[in-house]
Amino acid sequence: MEGSSDGNGVPSSNSFDKSRVLDVKPLRSLVPMLPDMPQGQSFICAPPFGPFPSGFSPFFPFSVQQGSQCAPETATPIRSSSTAVPHSAKKRVKRNRNVHSSPGFASGKGSTKDFKLGFSFAERDDGNKEVVENVRMRFDALRRRFSQLEDAKESSSGIIRRADLKAGNVLMSKGVRTNMKKRIGSVPGIEFGEIFFFRIELCVVGLHAQTMGGIDYVNVRGDLEQETLAVSIVSSGGYDDEAEEANVLIYSGQGGFKDKEAPDQKLERGNLALETSLHRGNEVRVIRGMKDAVSPKTKVYVYDGLYKTESSWMEKGKSGGSIFKYKLLRLPGQPDVFALWKSIEKWKEGLSLRPGLILPDLTSGAESMPVSLVNEIDDEKGPAYFTYFPTLKYSKSFKLLQPFFGCNCHTACGPGSTNCSCVQKNGGDFPYTANAVLVSRKSLIHECGLSCPCFPNCKNRVSQTGLKVRLEVFKTRDRGWGLQSWDPIRAGTFICEYAGEVIDKSNTRQDGEDGDNNDHVFDTSHTYQSFRWNFEPELMEEESPPAPIEEYDISSPLIISAKNIGNVARFMNHSCSPNVFWQPVIYEHNNESFLHIAFFAMRHIPPMTELTYDYGIARTDGESSSAPSGRKKCLCGSPKCRGYF
DNA sequence: GACGTTTCAACGGT
DNA sequence: CACCGTTGAAACGT
Numbered sequence: 321m322e323g324s325s326d327g328n329g330v331p332s333s334n335s336f337d338k339s340r341v342l343d344v345k346p347l348r349s350l351v352p353m354l355p356d357m358p359q360g361q362s363f364i365c366a367p368p369f370g371p372f373p374s375g376f377s378p379f380f381p382f383s384v385q386q387g388s389q390c391a392p393e394t395a396t397p398i399r400s401s402s403t404a405v406p407h408s409a410k411k412r413v414k415r416n417r418n419v420h421s422s423p424g425f426a427s428g429k430g431s432t433k434d435f436k437l438g439f440s441f442a443e444r445d446d447g448n449k450e451v452v453e454n455v456r457m458r459f460d461a462l463r464r465r466f467s468q469l470e471d472a473k474e475s476s477s478g479i480i481r482r483a484d485l486k487a488g489n490v491l492m493s494k495g496v497r498t499n500m501k502k503r504i505g506s507v508p509g510i511e512f513g514e515i516f517f518f519r520i521e522l523c524v525v526g527l528h529a530q531t532m533g534g535i536d537y538v539n540v541r542g543d544l545e546q547e548t549l550a551v552s553i554v555s556s557g558g559y560d561d562e563a564e565e566a567n568v569l570i571y572s573g574q575g576g577f578k579d580k581e582a583p584d585q586k587l588e589r590g591n592l593a594l595e596t597s598l599h600r601g602n603e604v605r606v607i608r609g610m611k612d613a614v615s616p617k618t619k620v621y622v623y624d625g626l627y628k629t630e631s632s633w634m635e636k637g638k639s640g641g642s643i644f645k646y647k648l649l650r651l652p653g654q655p656d657v658f659a660l661w662k663s664i665e666k667w668k669e670g671l672s673l674r675p676g677l678i679l680p681d682l683t684s685g686a687e688s689m690p691v692s693l694v695n696e697i698d699d700e701k702g703p704a705y706f707t708y709f710p711t712l713k714y715s716k717s718f719k720l721l722q723p724f725f726g727c728n729c730h731t732a733c734g735p736g737s738t739n740c741s742c743v744q745k746n747g748g749d750f751p752y753t754a755n756a757v758l759v760s761r762k763s764l765i766h767e768c769g770l771s772c773p774c775f776p777n778c779k780n781r782v783s784q785t786g787l788k789v790r791l792e793v794f795k796t797r798d799r800g801w802g803l804q805s806w807d808p809i810r811a812g813t814f815i816c817e818y819a820g821e822v823i824d825k826s827n828t829r830q831d832g833e834d835g836d837n838n839d840h841v842f843d844t845s846h847t848y849q850s851f852r853w854n855f856e857p858e859l860m861e862e863e864s865p866p867a868p869i870e871e872y873d874i875s876s877p878l879i880i881s882a883k884n885i886g887n888v889a890r891f892m893n894h895s896c897s898p899n900v901f902w903q904p905v906i907y908e909h910n911n912e913s914f915l916h917i918a919f920f921a922m923r924h925i926p927p928m929t930e931l932t933y934d935y936g937i938a939r940t941d942g943e944s945s946s947a948p949s950g951r952k953k954c955l956c957g958s959p960k961c962r963g964y965f
Numbered sequence: 966g967a968c969g970t971t972t973c974a975a976c977g978g979t
Numbered sequence: 980c981a982c983c984g985t986t987g988a989a990a991c992g993t
Binding site for chain 3: 968971972974979
């Protein structure tokens with residue numbers, strides 16, 4: 321293991337050694353080490369990882385880094401609300417005040433616990449990126465928690481049927497929402513292409529205020545009288561809209577949605593608003609409801625951008641009555657959103673349609689799903705040589721652990737498996753929701769292992785059952801190779817584990833830097849930026865146990881080298897504002913426990929967005945030089961960039 | 966203001 | 980999976 325690897329995944333200087341870059345062939349011959357099982361069943365000559373004695377301290381400080389400095393936000397209230405303030409503004413203000421004193425909750429016992437709103441009251445009317453992010457994170461954390469309770473059916477006061485609505489209701493009644501003031505055009509803090517998984521999620525950030533309605537509108541003072549203008553529409557397949565061309569949308573008016581014999585639609589409400597918008601020529605936000613490729617029975621809502629209504633007409637609907645039709649044209653100069661989604665659909669049908677494709681599957685079948693290799697930037701033909709291997713390789717030099725006892729479940733373990741001993745190790749709550757989304761970060765997650773008889777339908781094996789999203793390794797503009805996804809990813813989704821060779825630190829040189837850089841090395845002993853991801857128990861109505869502690873809790877440092885052997889994780893770049901985080905997971909293999917590093921989505925990630933995590937900062941060991949010799953200049957570009965990592 | 970109406974949800978069952 | 984029934988809650992309008 322000599323030699324510097326290239327700068328993959330590392331915004332290092334341009335110490336890129338082209339001579340080591342291999343062309344296509346070696347990569348193609350990256351044969352998985354395991355003949356059959358992608359999971360590497362019993363073949364890994366895998367002496368165990370060291371024991372995990374208790375009695376150690378958390379290995380990084382929990383500094384609170386709450387956003388005191390507002391990101392310089394260039395909010396673009398395209399046509400600011402001077403005209404668009406609803407006449408009901410007074411009502412709103414009043415409602416705000418009510419919310420402020422939260423009368424509905426003050427009476428409930430144990431619910432008067434204070435929680436931090438986290439932003440100003442003004443920011444509830446007009447948001448910005450930071451507040452939007454804050455609200456979205458808190459919404460989904462709460463939603464996941466309610467979902468967990470729903471799955472387990474352990475909610476003591478009435479069952480939760482709709483975790484999304486429940487979470488939305490709690491946040492709205494507490495005033496944890498933003499962009500309440502309706503506006504025409506862009507919404508501050510929400511970018512084109514952002515994705516949402518529930519309609520109520522659009523409401524809490526102010527992108528579309530109707531919980532179900534497809535047309536949102538606002539009252540404005542017109543030339544002579546009040547008129548209503550459409551501000552946003554959701555095109556979701558409920559009616560037969562036409563969405564063939566990427567920049568044209570034929571949208572059906574509202575009325576008679578579910579009726580078998582629909583009467584004629586009337587020119588009122590949303591229909592009237594769209595009609596007025598046609599004459600006034602105002603911008604209308606368009607949100608497209610798409611089928612989720614990862615779980616096809618759910619929907620993804622994509623903020624496609626601003627449109628203008630070009631024309632309208634009436635036609636006979638299928639169920640008898642006549643319906644309104646509106647033709648909307650996408651404004652030029654906006655990033656392609658819907659068009660990109662359409663392209664990805666085509667790439668999936670024929671991989672060769674992907675521009676810049678070098679390899680259809682750089683894993684050579686080692687993963688459950690292909691991972692394409694793409695370069696649209698220059699003529700480099702691929703990353704430096706390495707051997708693709710989908711999981712960890714433990715070297716021989718580790719001591720044996722004490723014997724491991726798996727569960728004895730003979731049905732698939734899942735959210736209701738309170739008797740499963742593996743589940744019990746997680747502290748009572750099943751760590752994942754029914755659709756395999758991680759509920760909370762934890763010091764350690766216990767999954768079922770090889771000798772547990774519950775295989776293969778067990779739901780407690782999320783991080784060991786292969787890739788779930790369609791990934792792609794691509795050439796970035798200035799940071800070597802990177803990782804991104806063709807599929808939209810919802811927060812809490814498992815992305816991949818960090819595969820590679822486990823390094824025995826006692827064997828490793830103490831000197832650290834003998835020309836060896838830390839490219840393609842994962843090290844739990846780095847100092848990581850802390851962040852809050854879990855739900856806030858104080859937002860739950862009834863007394864709720866505290867959220868799991870989000871500090872990692874690893875007895876001895878785990879160092880994984882992916883220089884020579886690794887998987888897709890080795891291509892993930894660093895960011896100081898990452899969208900992915902790592903989570904220790906432990907499960908059994910040949911009667912011994914092994915620690916793994918699993919990556920989960922921190923937030924919803926739109927397709928073709930680079931996946932990044934915090935590499936952390938190597939600890940400078942006391943006496944050694946104070947210069948940050950092992951550190952690299954960071955090119956993540958985030959406003960919160962620390963400058964190096 | 967309270968209440969009824971409207972609404973391109975979300976789920977689970979078949 | 981496609982349809983279908985059930986449950987559901989914010990905003991709007993009366």
